[in-house]
Structures are given as structure tokens and as C-alpha cells.
Amino acid sequence: MSTRRWIASCARWLNPRRIRAQAIVLAICLWGGCAIDFSTAGLFDRAGNIKFQDFLPFYISARLTAQHRSAELYDPEARADEMRRIFGHPTRVSLANVYGPQIGLLFLPVSGLPFLEAAFIWTTLAFALYLICVYAIWRHLVHLRSQREIVLVAALAFPPVFHFFVRGQISPLILLCFTGAFLALRVDRAWLAGLALGCLIFKPPFLVAIPIILLLSSSWTILSGLIISAAAQVTIATLYFGSPVMRAYFDVFAHLSTWIGTAELSLAPIQMHSLRSFWTLLIPSPIAALVLYIASSVLVLAIAARIWKSQSSVALRFSALTFAAVLINPHLFVYDLLALVPALLVLTDWSLETGASHGAALRVCIYLTFVLPLLGPLSRWTHVQLSVIAFACTLGVLYRATIRSDVLASRGSVVV
Numbered sequence: 001m002s003t004r005r006w007i008a009s010c011a012r013w014l015n016p017r018r019i020r021a022q023a024i025v026l027a028i029c030l031w032g033g034c035a036i037d038f039s040t041a042g043l044f045d046r047a048g049n050i051k052f053q054d055f056l057p058f059y060i061s062a063r064l065t066a067q068h069r070s071a072e073l074y075d076p077e078a079r080a081d082e083m084r085r086i087f088g089h090p091t092r093v094s095l096a097n098v099y100g101p102q103i104g105l106l107f108l109p110v111s112g113l114p115f116l117e118a119a120f121i122w123t124t125l126a127f128a129l130y131l132i133c134v135y136a137i138w139r140h141l142v143h144l145r146s147q148r149e150i151v152l153v154a155a156l157a158f159p160p161v162f163h164f165f166v167r168g169q170i171s172p173l174i175l176l177c178f179t180g181a182f183l184a185l186r187v188d189r190a191w192l193a194g195l196a197l198g199c200l201i202f203k204p205p206f207l208v209a210i211p212i213i214l215l216l217s218s219s220w221t222i223l224s225g226l227i228i229s230a231a232a233q234v235t236i237a238t239l240y241f242g243s244p245v246m247r248a249y250f251d252v253f254a255h256l257s258t259w260i261g262t263a264e265l266s267l268a269p270i271q272m273h274s275l276r277s278f279w280t281l282l283i284p285s286p287i288a289a290l291v292l293y294i295a296s297s298v299l300v301l302a303i304a305a306r307i308w309k310s311q312s313s314v315a316l317r318f319s320a321l322t323f324a325a326v327l328i329n330p331h332l333f334v335y336d337l338l339a340l341v342p343a344l345l346v347l348t349d350w351s352l353e354t355g356a357s358h359g360a361a362l363r364v365c366i367y368l369t370f371v372l373p374l375l376g377p378l379s380r381w382t383h384v385q386l387s388v389i390a391f392a393c394t395l396g397v398l399y400r401a402t403i404r405s406d407v408l409a410s411r412g413s414v415v416v
Helices: 003-011 016-037 052-065 078-086 102-106 115-138 146-155 161-169 169-186 190-202 210-216 220-243 241-253 276-284 286-308 314-328 334-353 357-382 388-410
Strands: none
Touching: 003 357, 016 146, 016 161, 016 314, 016 388, 052 078, 052 102, 052 115, 052 161, 078 161, 102 220, 115 146, 115 161, 115 169, 115 334, 161 334, 169 190, 169 314, 169 357, 190 210, 190 220, 210 220, 210 286, 210 314, 220 241, 276 286, 276 388, 286 314, 286 357, 286 388, 314 334, 314 388, 357 388
């Protein structure tokens, strides 16, 4: 059987009935496991881990800010003291603060509550924000509009959602930025899309690829919006917290060796899903892995820039930009893959619309992109992060669709 026929066969197998059933089973397993794991009393779950552990840096930042101790936001000793107050005793847990000081302002309303109460309130609100973003995208998708049940179940079963919730992460804010960007682009408001993407400055690794792609494709309007938005956020933070605090924040990135060991533990690469972690797992030599990461990133940038400046639909162009941002992100954990939600939704809708052969290939890639982050821990033994391959294949399919779209446009045909 040829590759094309095999892909078409797989795409036919992925019918709505099977997808719904698999999503229901996956959602029950993920959230049932979460309920059992978190059913213990106190700060620790059944595995002995801190419940909502990744929320600790945000909570501590908010407490220090509320106590007018912003100068200590990046002081390891001050943060260790706060940890002791939370747990009532010293702990081996050490979580570096790698976020801008402005993030702590978001959690000031819950800074006076006990840690678990504050974390639960945040995760509940963040989960609601996630569902709102999914709805905001879905309501504009003609071909998915009749698949309300499948979309909802799939939204609950997406593995990064589970990880964001149990860790108390702020990934829905990343999703909000990408959602805002897509909604602005679909009504031809490039500058507003740039403003939304510029808000990602609170998570700088997401802005490694996007500005370069926009620059390479001469997209000055959206790039100017991005720069203004990012600069405004940094300026406001500087005015509020003062230059010494901002210098301490920038020093975090200037001295990676002081915190990278706590932020990326020995098993961290199996929880990461970008080109950097892919090559780190696959290649024993750090230098060779770095060279391959840079080389593959350059290729991704070139492909994404070519797609972005093409005459393809907004769905394809925006999705290529998103997948490139994920692939090149040097510090991307599984919960950060919430950024892919708008792209997965719009690409699914587009694949149902197009009758071309790449529609079947795209549906298979979307399915693999959805499922494979769940299998990340297997890379501890295989040394191959399959999710990254799926992301790269998706970008490749988008590139092929773009070439076809440009050919049709040059012949005067209708471009989808």
C-alpha cells in the first residue's frame, strides 16, 4: 500500500465515533486519576508531591509584593523563607522564579489565603478561561460547529490541560494570547494580533521564533504591534517595581546556571516537547545537540516565514506561526502546549473543508499532535520525543498545502 493510501486509510479510520469514544476514555482516565491522587488531605498528594506545585512561585511572588517586599522577588533566601512558612518546616523543594515581577500582581487577590485555597481558586478560574478560549475559537468554525460534543470531550481530554491543572500553571494565559491573535487576524486586524502576541513577553521563550518569522516576511504591522505590546508590559513593570527589581529579573536569564538545575531536573527532557529537548534526548553530545537544534530551528523559521507570507488562508498561516513558536521554544514543557489549541481547532475545521489529499494527512497529524504528548515519558527509554516529530510533520503538511495554494492562486483558482 502506498504512503498516500495508507494515510487516507488512517484518516478514514479516525471517524467522529472513534474519536469521541477515545476522548471519553482518555478524559475519564486523566481526571479520574487526578481525583484519586488529590483525594488526600493536606498539601501533598498520594505520590508525595506538592499539590499544584508550580503555583508556588506565583503565590510567593504575590505574597512578597503584597508585603511590599518586591526587592526580594528574586532572592532565593527570601523565597525559601516563604516556603518554610507555607509548609511549616524546611523543604527540599526549590523552585526558581523565572517570570517577570508583573505576574505576581495577577495573584494579589488570593495572596492572603492559604496556599491550597489560593491554588484551587486559580486553577478553577484558569480552567474556565481555557474553556472560554476553546468556545471563542469553535464558534467561528463552520465545519466543527455541529460537532459540539466531540469538541468539548476532546477539550477535556487534551493531555496538556491535565498537566496545567495538577501543576497549577499559568498556561491558559498563553492560550489567551494565541486566541486573541487568531480572532484579530480572522477580521484582518493585524496590529491587534500583534498586541496579543506581544503579551507573551511574560513567557519570553515563546517570542524566540515569532518576531523573526514576522521580520523575515516583512509583516511590519503585526510586528510593530508585538513590539509595542511587549515594550509596554516591560515598561509598566519597570515603573511599578523599579529598575533594581527588573535588573534582578534579567539577571535570572544572564545566569542560567544558577537555576536551570532546579527548573530542568534530570527527567525534565521527557516532559519537554520542542526541538531543543528532542535533540537533547536523541544526541548524547550537548554540543552536537545544540548545533542540530540551531540548524533545525533555522529550517523551521524558513518554512514558517514562507507560509506566513503566502496567499494561504489565515488558518494555515496562523497555525504555521504557532507550530514554529512551539518547535523553537527552548524551554517548553507539556503544559505549555495549550498554545496549540487554537491551531488544532482551526486546522481540524480546515481539513474538513478541503478535499485535497493533504486534508487526510493533516487530520492524521492533528490526531498525533493531540495524543503523543501523553506518551512523553516513554522517551526516557526510547530517547525519541514522538510529539516533536508530529509537530514537524504538521508544519510540513502546511508547507505543501501552501505551495499548492500559491499555485492555484497564480492560475486564478479559488484558494481555500
